[in-house]
Structure formats: C-alpha cells, structure tokens
Amino acid sequence: RKSNPMPNFKGTRFTNAHETLIWASKSEKSKYTFNYRAMKTLNDELQMRSDWLIPICGGQERLKRNGTKAHPTQKPEALLYRILLACTKPGDVVLDPFFGTGTTGAVARRLGRDWIGCERESVYCEVAEERIAAALPLDESAIKTMQSPKSAPKVAFGQLVEAGYLNPGTKIFDRKRNFEAVVRADGSILCGAVDGSIHKVGSTIQNAPSCNGWTYWHYAAADGALKPIDDLRQTYLLATEP
Numbered sequence: 115r116k117s118n119p120m121p122n123f124k125g126t127r128f129t130n131a132h133e134t135l136i137w138a139s140k141s142e143k144s145k146y147t148f149n150y151r152a153m154k155t156l157n158d159e160l161q162m163r164s165d166w167l168i169p170i171c172g173g174q175e176r177l178k179r180n181g182t183k184a185h186p187t188q189k190p191e192a193l194l195y196r197i198l199l200a201c202t203k204p205g206d207v208v209l210d211p212f213f214g215t216g217t218t219g220a221v222a223r224r225l226g227r228d229w230i231g232c233e234r235e236s237v238y239c240e241v242a243e244e245r246i247a248a249a250l251p252l253d254e255s256a257i258k259t260m261q262s263p264k265s266a267p268k269v270a271f272g273q274l275v276e277a278g279y280l281n282p283g284t285k286i287f288d289r290k291r292n293f294e295a296v297v298r299a300d301g302s303i304l305c306g307a308v309d310g311s312i313h314k315v316g317s318t319i320q321n322a323p324s325c326n327g328w329t330y331w332h333y334a335a336a337d338g339a340l341k342p343i344d345d346l347r348q349t350y351l352l353a354t355e356p
C-alpha cells in the first residue's frame with residue numbers, strides 16, 4: 115500500500131494506491147527462503163503482514179538526471195529491502211529482469227546479495243550502474259538477522275547461563291506470571307518443588323505432554339516488561355555465530 119499515492123487527477127477512477135507482489139517458487143515442492151524470524155523482528159515482534167505500507171520513492175532517494183526524474187517509476191528502496199530480507203540469504207543471486215534505475219541491485223549490494231539486472235534503455239543502465247557503485251555494502255555482522263529456531267544451531271539453556279545472559283538466581287516467569295522459577299548454576303530451573311530443564315519444568319507444571327521452554331519462560335527486561343527467553347537465545351546466536 116502506498117502511503118502517499120499519486121492522485122487520479124481526472125477523477126475518473128479509484129486512486130491507484132497499491133501494487134501486487136507475486137511470490138512464487140518454481141514448483142510446489144521447491145524449497146524457498148522465508149526468513150520468518152527476521153520479518154517478525156523487523157515488525158517489532160509482530161508477525162509481518164502481507165499488506166505493507168510504504169511511501170512511494172521521493173526526496174533524496176529519487177534519482178535525477180539534468181534536474182528531472184531519472185525514471186518515471188523508481189521503486190522505494192524500503193520495498194526491496196523488505197523483499198530481499200524476507201526471501202533471500204546473504205550471497206544469494208537476485209535477478210531483476212526489469213531493472214530500471216537498479217533499486218534491486220543497490221539494495222542487494224547493501225545487503226550482501228549478488229544481483230543480475232536486465233534493462234533495455236541504455237540511459238537507465240547508466241543510472242543504475244552509477245547508483246550501485248555508490249551503494250555501500252553493510253558490514254558482514256550487520257547483515258546477520260534473527261533466525262527461526264528450526265534453522266538456528268542448537269543452543270542449550272545452560273550456555274546462556276554460562277555466558278552471563280541470565281545469571282544463576284535470576285527469576286523467570288510464564289507469560290502471565292502465574293509461575294515463577296529460579297535459574298540455577300547448571301542451567302536447570304526450580305519452580306516450587308519441581309526442578310529440571312526449562313522444557314521439563316514447563317510441561318510438568320502445566321500437566322502438558324511437552325513444552326517449549328524457550329517460548330514459555332520469560333525474563334524481566336530492564337524496563338520491567340516480560341520477554342521470552344528465546345530473545346536471549348537469538349541475541350546469543352547473533353553474538354557467537356562464526
């Protein structure tokens with residue numbers, strides 16, 4: 115959705131205020147990339163919705179040639195940023211067959227992705243080449259994003275305790291603060307008379323067959339808000355991944 119669409123000057127139809135993205139894979143069985151966790155983080159810990167509100171390209175970002183717009187439909191970098199962050203990994207090759215001013219290439223370069231662009235107008239090719247040459251790639255550590263637990267390397271809760279992310283003696287809680295447990299030096303937790311791993315204690319106190327302790331248990335952040343201990347695991351992974 116465009117937050118500032120061009121008006122329909124003649125007043126003859128609805129203002130075009132959105133564009134449709136096609137998200138496709140080669141076949142139903144193809145593996146595709148969807149960086150769910152990175153999208154959720156980008157969206158302040160809420161699942162990223164399929165409708166994106168982004169302003170059309172303007173201001174400093176809008177490329178000019180001899181004082182006028184270099185291209186009539188230059189896309190906003192924020193749009194490509196989100197697309198590439200959602201659907202590609204660093205080092206992937208991104209193909210844009212309608213390259214225009216090379217927004218895709220510029221953002222790909224910044225995010226450590228490779229790119230291929232096709233453009234039939236030589237003047238747009240020149241604009242794109244200049245622009246991409248000026249796009250500064252981000253430092254490798256800045257490109258890393260939050261990972262889904264599925265794809266993240268295994269981390270034991272004890273590693274967080276060992277590394278000082280949660281000190282022994284720290285209290286952790288379920289989301290509604292119905293239960294409180296104390297973290298022990300070996301990475302086990304004690305809740306009332308029940309002790310064991312974050313998962314085992316979580317399932318025992320709820321009388322549930324299993325429990326994902328990473329999302330069940332929360333710690334009190336500096337501002338007092340409860341945050342899942344999984345956030346600490348993500349921070350640990352970002353800090354320690356080679």
Ligand SMILES: C[S@@+](CC[C@H](N)C(=O)[O-])C[C@H]1O[C@@H](n2cnc3c(N)ncnc32)[C@H](O)[C@@H]1O
Pocket residue numbers: 185187188189190211212213214215216217218232233234235238
């Ligand atoms: C909507 S614009 C792309 C704008 C681009 N995303 C940007 O941010 O600048 C589409 C571009 O595709 C180019 N184009 C259209 N048909 C083409 C073709 N058959 N081969 C190569 N380029 C083509 C046009 O010249 C135009 O620059």
